[in-house]
Amino acid sequence: MSAIHCRDLCKTFHQGEEEITGLDHVSLDIEAGSFVALVGPSGSGKTTLLNAMGGLDRPDSGEIVLGDTRIDTLDQGELADLRLNRIGFVFQSYNLVPVLSARENVEFVMQLQGVGAQERAARAEAVLAEIGLEGLSGRRPAELSGGQQQRVAVARAIASEPQLILADEPTANLDSHSATQLMELFVHLNREHKVTFVMATHDTRVMRYARRVVSLQDGRIESDQRTPEAVE
Numbered sequence: 001m002s003a004i005h006c007r008d009l010c011k012t013f014h015q016g017e018e019e020i021t022g023l024d025h026v027s028l029d030i031e032a033g034s035f036v037a038l039v040g041p042s043g044s045g046k047t048t049l050l051n052a053m054g055g056l057d058r059p060d061s062g063e064i065v066l067g068d069t070r071i072d073t074l075d076q077g078e079l080a081d082l083r084l085n086r087i088g089f090v091f092q093s094y095n096l097v098p099v100l101s102a103r104e105n106v107e108f109v110m111q112l113q114g115v116g117a118q119e120r121a122a123r124a125e126a127v128l129a130e131i132g133l134e135g136l137s138g139r140r141p142a143e144l145s146g147g148q149q150q151r152v153a154v155a156r157a158i159a160s161e162p163q164l165i166l167a168d169e170p171t172a173n174l175d176s177h178s179a180t181q182l183m184e185l186f187v188h189l190n191r192e193h194k195v196t197f198v199m200a201t202h203d204t205r206v207m208r209y210a211r212r213v214v215s216l217q218d219g220r221i222e223s224d225q226r227t228p229e230a231v232e
């Protein structure tokens, strides 16, 4: 079964007179439970593709099906609902709310989903403990290391129990140890929670964990390789 299926996606950006290719006829089928790295040089279209998959930006043409829902035709409200309930996002800059504690950051998404206060608090504590942040839930982002902040961002992404996590350069600001810890956490979530991961990355530390590496160049898929020897 597909977690997400992209068919013939095209996207052109306009900068004054200039036309910039974001995606050029990209077709990609990602099976449920996959652990996929999108790689390629700067400007090759990785973020554009992730943003299209996550309903953050619309392709000019083509089709995107998440599970059994065609998403490229949804309106903004439906897309917001989809992002809230079915997709988790992890960005290189963590994007945590600075005035909220780790637990409140994790609870925030559940609050938007309408989960009751007691269940929110219990689920947030459980998720934070699972990702190794037990005892740090009362700290605000500035009181946590970069690696810990990124783990809070991951906790927030999985608290809503999404089927798909899209991560854009998740290790870009992390030291080697934190990056390895993050990848091991992703592998754990992929295995134990059956979450599908698609990560855009330049980081060879990330690529080593991927079981499939899709390489983009100038908005096109240049190669698509399965790597059974990925780090386990």
Ligand SMILES: Nc1ncnc2c1ncn2[C@@H]1O[C@H](COP(=O)(O)OP(=O)(O)OP(=O)(O)O)[C@@H](O)[C@H]1O
Binding pocket: 013, 014, 015, 020, 021, 022, 040, 041, 042, 043, 044, 045, 046, 047, 048, 049, 200
């Ligand atoms: N909003 C935008 N307006 C104009 N051009 C854009 C916009 N977003 C992306 N592009 C262009 O589209 C192309 C693909 O960009 P994209 O960000 O997807 O690449 P990327 O592979 O993620 O790069 P990086 O590794 O540097 O993050 C680039 O040429 C980029 O300059």
